[in-house]
Amino acid sequence: MLPHRANTDVKLAGYDVPKGSNVLVNVWAIARNPAVWKDPLEFRPERFADEDVDMKGHDFRLLPFGAGRRVCPSAQLGINIVQSILGHLLHQFRWERRSRVDLFIAYPSINPLCEEIGVWQERNRCLARIIFGKIEIGVSKILWQLVEASVFSNLCAIFSKI
Numbered sequence: 001m002l003p004h005r006a007n008t009d010v011k012l013a014g015y016d017v018p019k020g021s022n023v024l025v026n027v028w029a030i031a032r033n034p035a036v037w038k039d040p041l042e043f044r045p046e047r048f049a050d051e052d053v054d055m056k057g058h059d060f061r062l063l064p065f066g067a068g069r070r071v072c073p074s075a076q077l078g079i080n081i082v083q084s085i086l087g088h089l090l091h092q093f094r095w096e097r098r099s100r101v102d103l104f105i106a107y108p109s110i111n112p113l114c115e116e117i118g119v120w121q122e123r124n125r126c127l128a129r130i131i132f133g134k135i136e137i138g139v140s141k142i143l144w145q146l147v148e149a150s151v152f153s154n155l156c157a158i159f160s161k162i
């Protein structure tokens with residue numbers, strides 16, 4: 001989330017937050033808090049199917065689009081884009097799942113599968129790979145490229161020539 005600023009003195013969870021303070025909500029830590037999520041380091045996306053979790057800022061356990069007055073105004077557009085990209089990828093390419101071990105995400109320094117801490121994150125290793133002829137591409141890598149540069153159509157054009 002972007003930095004927010006307290007526009008009044010406020011007491012939050014027992015802490016005094018003076019007016020004018022810059023507040024950084026550590027969404028990374030919330031998402032990995034075992035008090036919030038069961039087995040938080042386990043890559044188990046179906047956990048979201050088991051629970052009714054709002055992701056547009058009403059459920060503070062999951063805040064991909066932030067929350068409050070500065071919540072992402074294009075949350076629904078973002079969701080639609082990601083779903084569309086994923087649908088195209090699943091439809092157009094043959095997928096293979098890597099070993100079970102590779103599906104786990106661990107804290108940095110414990111495991112080479114770690115993520116770097118930063119404004120955004122990219123997995124060190126891919127969770128799956130796309131096979132296209134002799135070419136293999138890590139999914140995290142390709143998704144990264146798609147989101148960053150919107151190169152999906154270019155990518156398809158390139159692949160169709162190989």
Ligand code: HEM
Pocket residue numbers: 001002003063064065066067068069070071072073074075077078079082
């Ligand atoms: C999956 C895609 C997206 C994600 C995960 C995302 C996430 C976020 C997050 C976390 C914030 C900060 C909210 C906060 O600090 O409380 C934000 C703000 C914002 N996003 Fe997005 N966003 C996405 C797509 C988009 C798209 C497609 C657009 C525009 C077409 C967009 C426009 C904005 C704008 C203008 C803000 C600033 C809002 C403000 O400060 O009032 N976002 N987004």
